[in-house]
Amino acid sequence: MKAAAPRRRPPEYVHPDVMDAWAEATGGAGAGDPDFGTPVPSLALVALRPVADEELLLDYRLSPGLSSRPGWYHAINTEEEERRWA
Numbered sequence: 001m002k003a004a005a006p007r008r009r010p011p012e013y014v015h016p017d018v019m020d021a022w023a024e025a026t027g028g029a030g031a032g033d034p035d036f037g038t039p040v041p042s043l044a045l046v047a048l049r050p051v052a053d054e055e056l057l058l059d060y061r062l063s064p065g066l067s068s069r070p071g072w073y074h075a076i077n078t079e080e081e082e083r084r085w086a
Contacts, residue, residue: 045056059076062069063085075081 062073064081
């Protein structure tokens with residue numbers, strides 16, 4: 001009989017919101033374990049250089065077929081948008 005592998009723990013720098021995803025990917029404890037956080041849909045923006053006093057923009061790529069887009073939304077590249085949603 002093979003001995004059970006010791007339970008792996010995420011590194012201390014892993015944010016609690018991603019611990020369940022880490023656990024699932026590494027075979028550690030799963031969702032619902034009180035030692036881990038609850039998974040939260042997330043998006044991480046990673047800068048390749050220091051960012052200060054600048055505005056960061058994200059293209060949400062909303063479908064042109066939506067009945068109404070938010071007033072703040074503006075398509076970045078209309079040609080790409082037409083290809084994507086054709």
